[in-house]
Amino acid sequence: MRTVVVGTRKSALALTQTGWVMDRLREANSRWELRQEKIVTKGDRILDVTLSKIGGKGLFVKEIEQALLDGRIDIAVHSMKDMPGEIPDGLVIGAVTRREDPRDCLITRSGQSLEELPSGARIGTSSLRRQAQILAYRPDVTVEPVRGNLDTRLRKMQEGQFDGILLAVAGLSRMGWQDRVTQALSTDIMVPAVGQGALAIQCRADDTEVLEGLKKINDPETERAVRAERAFLHAFEGGCHLPVGAYAEETGGLIRLIGMVAHPDGQKVLRGTVEGTEPEQVGRTLAQQLLEKGAGELLSALREGMSR
Template identity: 70%
Template structure:
């Protein structure tokens, strides 16, 4: 009997997502023995530094990808939004799962939505993308970093360290915590992270039997949308730590992509839309639009600040 090791982060959300994938693969290949390999990543280990200061790229996946390349695990389940635009040679995304709700949501102690929070209220997020878009809409709020898994962030909110926090709705849904949501933030209020709401199942490119099996749970529509978003991100040589956002919708053959680049203080925002049939082409064309409008200048300033 073939034994398949599935690598994942150690959080409750990561384990829930991994189990969801394994259940589907087990149904397709019940003759194999499936086991979970929990791996501690740098992003989970270092919680006292903001993600942008840590460097962002690959913080939650580097150790897992290393285990894959070394043959210690056979496949890995990631939140798609954690994957940098570039992937190590020898690895492949074999499947992108059907997308959950990609939107962000606000959880506040008072029950007030983003527009109703009092001036000076403290909002917690570890994402420059979320920070920028909160401050675009509410420059009178105070945004402070919050690290840790979903449960840790909710506890910090309850303890009064923050008046509100921003989290991905998909994660709360997978953990059965949707009742904690105060407001789901529409895409016109908060453009999601690249790949948010989807899972990526990764394996070694040369492991054909595993690749073929995983491919059977791929969702073509979500994959096409995510390819457009990742092409947009790749054009900025960026990871999940940059204030870059993109959300693609697929309508028949057409891809509709909204993209945003913003300064972390919310004072400068570039946002545009592109549509077309080729996913990567749409992503690249939209990035070129924003680069012409000054996106490079914004992101160069962000990188310089991070490196200080």
């Protein structure tokens, strides 16, 4: 028997996701004894500042990755959408789980859809990607920052701080809260975050036993789709909290990737679509198309503004 320590954040959603992964690993690797290690990340500690203002890269993964590098844990379970484009030397993503519903959703107190909300309605989100696309679709609403776990965000809305909040459908589904969704937003309105709906199972690159065990729970189709999305993100220097979105689907061996780069005010949204068979090439090709449309200058100006 080998004791394999699995690292996770402490939120209810993270623990639910990690428990699900550990169940799959137990089924696939009978000689492993699994133990859970809870780790607090920078993104969990700082809740009074928007994500984009506290250094977007790795906010929810850095401390967990360090625990992997230090040997305190053997496996890390992350929401794929929290993973920066760059992974530290010595670490790899050993498995990608089958994707849940990748869409974003709106939850409102009134039960009104995005189209039905009145002008001036207050919508809460900490994501510049969501903010940009909502304002592009409904420039007459007000977007305000909201932080905290799912429970906290839902409570703030019910208390009247917001008329609605934006969340990922996948997280609500994993918690069994699908009935709270007012409206799932199509990718025509809201391109998801890179990797949204999938889990990334990370380990040390030289731990061959763990790598072999993780292969047993990897979903090849989701993995290929996420590789295309992450190649797209990587071209923009990997900031997972920048207003960048991408979503890939594979049909009959052909990957179709849609991508988006925007200004947070929603006044400039660049979108494109590319199809191909090689994931990384599809991602790079779409990124180049948007760079030629001015995505690089847009994000550079945004980063400069954030650093002031």
